[in-house]
Amino acid sequence: MTQDEAKAAVARRAVEFVEDGMRVGLGTGTTATMFIRALAERKPKIRCVASSDASFNLGAELGLDMMTLNELPEIDVYIDGADEVGPGLALIKGGGGALLREKIVASAAKRFVVVVDSSKVVECLGKFPLPIEVIKMALPLVLPKLEALGLEPKQRRAKSGDGPYLTDEGNFIVDCFVGKIADPVMVAAEVRAIVGVVEHGLFLGMAQVALVAGEDGVTEWLG
Numbered sequence: 001m002t003q004d005e006a007k008a009a010v011a012r013r014a015v016e017f018v019e020d021g022m023r024v025g026l027g028t029g030t031t032a033t034m035f036i037r038a039l040a041e042r043k044p045k046i047r048c049v050a051s052s053d054a055s056f057n058l059g060a061e062l063g064l065d066m067m068t069l070n071e072l073p074e075i076d077v078y079i080d081g082a083d084e085v086g087p088g089l090a091l092i093k094g095g096g097g098a099l100l101r102e103k104i105v106a107s108a109a110k111r112f113v114v115v116v117d118s119s120k121v122v123e124c125l126g127k128f129p130l131p132i133e134v135i136k137m138a139l140p141l142v143l144p145k146l147e148a149l150g151l152e153p154k155q156r157r158a159k160s161g162d163g164p165y166l167t168d169e170g171n172f173i174v175d176c177f178v179g180k181i182a183d184p185v186m187v188a189a190e191v192r193a194i195v196g197v198v199e200h201g202l203f204l205g206m207a208q209v210a211l212v213a214g215e216d217g218v219t220e221w222l223g
Ligand SMILES: O=C[C@H](O)[C@H](O)[C@H](O)COP(=O)(O)O
Pocket: 027, 028, 029, 030, 031, 032, 080, 081, 082, 083, 092, 093, 094, 095, 096, 097, 098, 099, 102
């Protein structure tokens, strides 16, 4: 099974977590995009909130009833990918730069189902660089503080190579090359305490279910 086939398999399985009448949170990224497409094919009678402009626009284009969090502040299920899934369904997210809105939408959901291929599952978080969203003017203050924590920060550049990457909220992303995050709770608290940090990509105690696609098909893990 290729990585794309695995992503497609979890995306299809995730659709089973959605029932007519539900309020559904749509994630961001390649796996979430496959989920949104698979969901829209079923023409469900649901209302949706998206975690990025890209997912909002895709949902609207495919005919889903897209709303804002203002219109739909409570969500039954949020379905999204992740960059790493560690013990206890602790996650690193934000490889696609959407971590802030993703965490907001996930926090509004009764249930968060994370959908990944098995290459994302790790014994210890941190091989994937930890994304941190930073207010633009605070960057020169935040970078040395992240360095002092030993997090090896590097500002993300736009994919076009033309200038810095900007999130949907107009902030910078700093990727931290940590290697191993032995104590994610402590790292989350230390990073959050830095003035100018808007949010970080550690999603701890948020996901209740993981759908993991590997050679044996899709397995369901509970957090
Ligand atoms: O900001 C992006 C998100 O956190 C994505 O859900 C994450 O990067 C996983 O993306 P993909 O499904 O493309 O690997």
